[in-house]
């Protein structure tokens with residue numbers, strides 16, 4: 001069976017969920033061979049094996065941390081040359097997309113970014129993308145070279161499928177460009193303790209209806225009762241009520257969680273663009289005519305200041 005390279009996103013050996021989702025998708029088109037780079041790369045092996053990696057190619061060098069993406073591209077290219085895979089899959093983060101694009105240029109391949117699904121096809125893997133503010137779904141396949149495909153978080157359910165996960169050291173020679181852009185400092189973002197917006201299984205978002213930064217605590221309380229990330233509409237962000245990093249939509253982040261709760265959000269096309277592919281959508285809005293109700297699975301016509309705290313209390317009560 002053909003091998004499929006899967007680029008691993010991990011933090012000191014802890015594999016992030018989008019990579020486990022990639023392994024599920026990779027198994028549809030071949031045998032996953034994972035590529036883990038940087039500090040703790042070898043510690044990724046157990047989780048990757050549990051989710052279907054037949055091999056885990058690892059490399060660590062100071063260059064991965066001290067310079068921007070090029071050393072990682074050099075390493076992924078080395079893995080590509082060692083394996084001759086049927087496809088290369090990379091998580092659709094900003095860094096992942098840059099690595100994938102640079103690799104595709106180097107190996108003369110076509111690239112598909114932000115896929116939301118992947119299936120085997122007679123002439124190579126077929127990727128599904130959601131286009132034009134999610135008004136269209138397209139299916140594409142790479143017609144030149146080895147397909148390089150980046151896949152959005154939450155595009156597949158994580159499924160365990162134990163495999164050998166044999167660790168092999170990957171020999172990497174860095175090119176002249178690898179040290180072209182040096183990282184000069186790093187400042188960790190203050191942690192909210194909540195999941196990352198684009199990876200969260202549940203997102204609770206607030207809009208202009210929340211009516212003030214101080215009221216976002218209502219949204220946060222519901223989010224915390226569900227273990228969810230907090231999102232915001234652009235109106236709420238522009239008003240300075242919530243940080244731009246939490247904006248959902250065309251000019252914010254795209255999310256595709258299992259559950260998306262929109263409170264006090266009208267459902268403008270630019271907001272929908274970032275959340276329309278969520279599996280289950282719930283809205284709380286006091287205007288029964290609000291466009292958000294056109295796409296919800298469950299809608300509550302009501303005042304969010306009454307509905308949201310009741311919902312939070314009910315969830316807490318049921319969790320016991």
Ligand SMILES: Cc1cc2nc3c(=O)[nH]c(=O)nc-3n(C[C@H](O)[C@H](O)[C@H](O)COP(=O)(O)OP(=O)(O)OC[C@H]3O[C@@H](n4cnc5c(N)ncnc54)[C@H](O)[C@@H]3O)c2cc1C
Pocket residue numbers: 206207208209210232233234235236247248249250251252253263264265266267268269270271274284285286287290302303304305
């Ligand atoms: C180029 C461009 C890019 C854009 N990008 C984005 C983007 O990335 N993300 C984004 O979100 N927007 C984006 N927008 C803005 C978008 O068009 C809308 O203006 C914005 O989404 C509206 O935010 P909102 O739904 O919070 O506010 P509104 O449209 O004002 O809606 C507020 C809603 O809250 C309801 N409400 C009020 N009070 C309550 C209450 N007490 N209880 C319950 N419901 C209540 C109202 O009925 C209303 O439906 C973009 C616009 C442009 C032109």
